[in-house]
Amino acid sequence: MTELSQVIHAVRSTTGAWIREDYTFVRITGPDAASWLHSQTTNDVEGLASGAGSHNAILDRQGRLQGHFTLHRWEDEFWMLIECAQVDAVLKHLDDHLFIEDVHVERTDDTLEQLILQGPKSMAFLAxxxxxxxGMGSALLPNEWNGVHPVELFGLEVLAFRISMTGEDGFVFIGETGECAAILQNLRDHSDDTLEAPVVVDSEAQHVLRIEAGLPKFGLDMDTTCLIPETTLERTAISYEKGCYLGQEVVARLKAYGSVKQALTGLVFQNETVEKWSVGCALTLDGKTIGRGMSMAHSPTLGRMIALAYLDRDHRAPGTVLSILVEGYDTAIEVEVQSPPFHSPPSREQTADSLYHEALDLFQADPDDSDASAIPMLKESILLQPDFEDTYEVLGVILNRHQRVDEAIYYMNRLKELNPNCIMAHTNLSVFYLAKGMIEEAEIAKAQSAVLQIQNATDERKAEEMAAQERTRIQEEARDRIGVFLEVLGMDPDDPVATFGLGKAYVQLGEYENAIPHLSHAAEVQKDFSAAYLDLGKCYEFLDRPDEAQETYQTGITIASRKGDLMPMREMERRLKSLAREEVSNT
Structure with missing residues (x-):
């Protein structure tokens, strides 16, 4: 394994860190800051709570991208994290649209420093x-993407932003000049029995990690000539619910009436190396230019060459295999189209769930309580998902059985704070208090548990009755719609809306066999009906017909990609991957 591969592997499996020098921090204040930024940018600003943030962008009147950044709110201030290469143009654009508003924009440039920490073990290592x-200083680290909170790290007060630069979990820390370098050294020197110190990630590894994560770079993979829907920024930097901003009409029109001619996607090379690849190189198929190549790298994670590329709507469906000519080459190269990212790590919630079940298996296989290895797993699970109630309960029980009763009480009280109506929190506390000889506290906890059991029994009955009423309402409405749709189809058997609606109604009734012919016909009548393919695939899944479901999703993804229907396309991609994983696990 090369040194580069080792660094990439470390970031993908543990943690990596570096000082970021190509970004700057801009502070925006004033009584009109929220409303002014909201009117100038593509994402919701006024709706941001203190401590929250979002990916954002600015456009010109034609909907072309002028710059992108993350914007974060802390109390009455807004903080922009933006590439140095973009900051002059973006701030000039904003200043050109600042008239009578009371807003102050302050650049920090060299007065602040930024430290990046990335990897699935970032949270555990910081803890x-x-x-x-x-105290638990790590509890102040932001949980939501683009969230921000001041924290203390090695005695230094810094700002912590939850931002991914690699596709992995991670943070950006901002402090005074020299502070982040000191923190990086302390992170490297910090020793822990279970976790390795972060590796230092150089610029070459940062480039590979960025491309594996499918993150385009402004000025390289996209520029001011690009419509924002042509880039991948549409997924994260646009709110279709907010009011007017410059370029909104173009963006809304493209979403409503059709897809862009070209869009940024990914290419995975099938065993070929392209030495003369250059950003902007023409990609041709059968003598016709179908796109342009952008950033490229060898991916140690995939073991293949990968690249970002703009492809036209007829050739960018995920899973499509193309035999293309790259500008400067005489022989065709085989590539597979893949929607970025190329590497999709599990979410915090998925990792927390995996740790929980692994720890539970260890606990169940340890009747003599001789193995404490489940404890750090459960603690990490709580760090990643602080509202995962089952983890607290199991951790408390294991700690108690290992005679660590004070810790068990601590975690049960945290569970009680999280959910005051959790019966098992009070039940276990009564046992743990009794083990400590705290008789009065044990009796109180036991009484609270008994009251909650009676109350929950009543609430469960009410919830079941309400759920049954809701199911009945949905089914009655579905039956009523069936009658209406049948009347319409009696006049026009090929009406796509009525055909799809009839199939959808049968799905709501759980009559999947009846739904299939109508959803199939809707897809036949209206060839680009992405939603019909999604629901048809679900019917095959519910009927345990995975091969037909996979075939339907693959066709639907191709159609949705051409049309630009991102939501059904993402859902079909997710379901297709899930079916593929089930197929592998069953072999």
Missing amino acids: TCMDDES
Whole structure:
């Protein structure tokens, strides 16, 4: 394994860190800051709560991208994290649209420093640095993407932003000049029995990680000539619910009436290396230019060459295999189209669930309570998903059985704070208090548990009755719609809306066999009916016909990609991957 591969592997499996020098921090204040930024940018600003943030962008009147950044709110201030290469043009654009509003824009440039920490073990490693008997400093780290909160790290007050630069979980820390370099050194020197110190990630590895994550770079993979729907920024930087902003009409029209001619996607090379690849190189098929190549790298994670590329609507469906000519080459190269990212790590919630079940298996296989290895797994699960109630319960029980009763009480009280109506929190506390000889506390917890059991029994009956009423309402409405749709189809058997509606109604009734012919006909009548393919595939799934479901999703993804229907396309991609995983696990 090369040194580069080792660094990539470390970031993908543990943690990596570096000082980021190509971004700057801009502070925006004033009583009109929220409304002014909201009117100038593509994403919701006024709806941001203190401590929240979002990916954002600015456009010109033609909907062309002028710059993108993350924007974060802390109390009455807004903080912009933006590439240095973009900041002059973006701030000039904003200043050109600042008239009578009371807004102040302050650049920080060299006065602040930024530290990047990335990897699936970022949160767990930071907890070993920030948590001790005096408190849990890691609890202040933001949980939501683009969230921000001040924290103390190695005695230094810094701002922590939850941002991914690699596709992995991670943070951006901002401090005064020199502070982040000191923190990086402390992170490298910090020792823990279970976690390795972060590797330092150089610029070459940063480039590979960025491309594996499918993150386009402004000025390289996209520029001011690009319509924002042509880039991947549409997924994260646009709100279709907010009011007017410059370029909104173009963006809304493209979403409503059709897809862009070209769009940024990914290419995975099938065993070929392209030495003369250059950004902007023409890609041709059968003598016709179908796109342009952009950033490229060898992916140690995939073991293949990968690239970002703009492809036309007829050739960008995920899974399509193309035999293309690259500008400067005489022989065709085989590539497979893949919607970025190329590497999709599990979410925090998925990792927390995996750790929980692995720890549960260890606990169940340890009747003598001789193995404590489940404890750090459960603690990490809680770090990643602080509202995962089952983890607290199991952790408390295991800690108690290992005679660590004070810790068990601590985690049960955290569970009680999380959910005051959790019966098992009070039940376990009564047991743990009794083990400590705290008789009065044990009796109170036991009484609270008994009251909650009676109350929950009543609430469950009410919930079941309400759920039954809702199911009945939905089914009655579906039956009523069936009658209406049948009347319409009696006059026009090929009406796509009525045909799809009839199939959808049968799906709501759970009559999947009856739904299939109508959804199939809707897809035949209206060839680009993405939603029909999605529901048809679901019917095959519910009927345990995975091969037909996969074939339907593959066709639907191709059609949705051409039309630009991102939501049904993403859902079909997710379901197709899930079916593929089930197929592998069953072999």
